[in-house]
Amino acid sequence: MNAVADSPLLVLLELGHRARAAEDVEELAFLLVNDTHLLWPYRQAALWFDGSGVRALSGVVQPERNVPYVQWLDRVFRHLCRASLPAGPCGAQDLPADLADEWQDWLPAHALWLPLPARADCPEFPPGGLLLAGEEACDEQTRVLLGEWLATWSHAWRARFKSPVFSLHLLRQRLAKWRDGQNKREWWKRRHLQLALGVFLLLFFPVRLTVLAQGELVPARPAMIRAPLDGVIGKFAVSPNEKVKSGQLLFSFDEAPITTRLEVARQTLATAETEYRQFAQMALVDGKSKEQLAGLLGKIGEKRSELEFLSSQFQRSQVTAPEDGIVIFDDPSEWIGRPVQTGERVMKLAKPDDVEIEAWVPIADAIPLAEGSPVSLYLAASPFSSVSGRLRYLNHDATPRPDGSYAYRARATLAKNTENRIGLKGTAKLSGDWVPLVYWLVRRPLAVIRQYLAV
Known part of the structure; x- marks a missing residue:
């Protein structure tokens, strides 16, 4: 350590090493007000920041803010910062009368003021300063070493805080630098005016007004296959999405009810025709039987019409394709056994x-x-x-x-x-x-x- 003390440059290197090895900002503040004594044998030292006040005092672990000495130092630091006093010797002559009268009560005659300018990239580094006071004045060579040590310490202090990625202050600062650089050019060469003009022209660039919607491929003119009669679907002869030919069977209704009604109509017609023949034979000898023939003929016509209607219904129960195409419908199992009404859509043919x-x-x-x-x-x-x-x-x-x-x-x-x-x-x-x-x-x-x- 004696070899280090004999060389101020080695002392400066040792202090820089200690600053980089400090655990936190409190240790850094303690290091600044106490170990700086290796460069200049001062008697008292104080570190101050705007907003937080006196941060550290030499020989004290934690300064007490309410004691008169600390309150007086806070007012002194505020005056020195507002006066923008450069780094160098200072004393009672640099203070107003109310502060200068108390200088000899708190500090020695000789003092050195080292300001700490604020850093825009580190909000935790507001304006501040370091005040060193001793019995002897500080020479020029020592002041240069102290300035270099303070710069090293400031760098270590800022490294303890993470710089913000974005802040309004940084944005304003960068914009101001950019604007000042642009204002030195002719107005048509200024980058901000070029960008503004480019954005303005881009906003009026013609584009298609478009909308997005749910879409689907559908048949353009499909043939609707509807139920031709009231009944229950019995079976399907085709599968969904199957290609069919014109006249091909698509589906059929349950034939049991129609067949039963058709057979009943045939028996009823046969009975009516037999009854008519009987009365026609009796009319040859009986005049009253002849009068009933007209009613029986009407009954036969009614039954025959009913039989023809049921026969056509039986034929229409077999639904065929009117043209070539693809049949589109749901699962056949959902239709089989389901009653449908006349005109109800069963499938589409596309x-x-x-x-x-x-x-x-x-x-x-x-x-x-x-x-x-x-x-x-x-x-x-x-x-x-x-x-x-x-x-x-x-x-x-x-x-x-x-x-x-x-x-x-x-x-x-x-x-x-x-x-x-x-x-x-x-x-x-x-x-x-x-x-x-x-x-x-x-x-x-x-x-x-x-x-x-x-x-």
């Missing part, structure tokens, strides 16, 4: 190449869409390619959806045939008119805000 896009536009996204507007459907089964089309129509009235929401139904004709099957779902993008980019950005926020404003 042509494989007769496909179009169906989309449901939400009420909040009902932008103006003209006939022929571009429509693209991005299927969930093939997200990297789209099915393109042109808008055929958009409903004027919103229609309730199965999920309880309301939306506008839109249909679009495909631009070309697609290999994707009917029923695939995805997201449809409907494109409207060209609008400025700024309108595209603020349309939805303004619509939401406008719903809550009555002006």
Whole structure:
């Protein structure tokens, strides 16, 4: 240690090592006011920061804020900071009269003032200073060493605090530096004006006003296969999504009730015809029997009409395909044994190449869409390619959806045939008119805000 004490530079290196090895800021503050004595033999030292007051005193572990000495030091430090006194010797002559009168009561005649400027990148480093007071004046060489030691200590102090990634003060400081550098150029070369002009032009760049909606590939003009009579479906002759030919059997009703009624009608007709023949023979000898023949003929006609009707019903219980296509319906097991009424839809018959896009536009996204507007459907089964089309129509009235929401139904004709099957779902993008980019950005926020404003 004696070799270190003989060389001020080695002392400076040793103090820097101690500052880097300090555990916390309290140890750093204690180190500054006590171990700095190795560079200059002062009698008293005090460390002060704006906002927190006297932070450390030489020879004291924790300063007491309410004692007169500490309160006097706090006022002295405030005056020195406000006066922006540079680093160097100071004394009672640098203080106002009310503070200078007490100097000899608290401090020796010679003192050295070392300010600590605030750091913008470290909020925990406000303006402050270090005051060293001794019996002898500090020479110029020692003041240089003390300044270097204070710079090393300040760096170690800031390292104990994590610099904020973002703060308003840092932002204002960087903007001010950037603005000052730009103001030195001609106005048309200033970067902030160029950026402002670029943003302004970009906001008025024309873009397509588009909306996204749930979409699906559906048959364009399907043939609706409905129940031709009241009854119970007996069996299906086809499976869902099966290709069928014209005249091919699709499904049939339970024939037992119809067959029973048809057999009863035949027996009733045969009985009526037998009765008529009997009365016709009796009419040859009995005049009264001749009078009943007209009523029996009417009864026979009624029964024959009923038999013909039931025969046609029996034939219609076998439902066939009116044309070639693909049958689209639910699980057959849900239909078998289920009673249906006349006109109830059972299935759809669609042509494989007769496909179009169906989309449901939400009420909040009902932008103006003209006939022929571009429509693209991005299927969930093939997200990297789209099915393109042109808008055929958009409903004027919103229609309730199965999920309880309301939306506008839109249909679009495909631009070309697609290999994707009917029923695939995805997201449809409907494109409207060209609008400025700024309108595209603020349309939805303004619509939401406008719903809550009555002006």
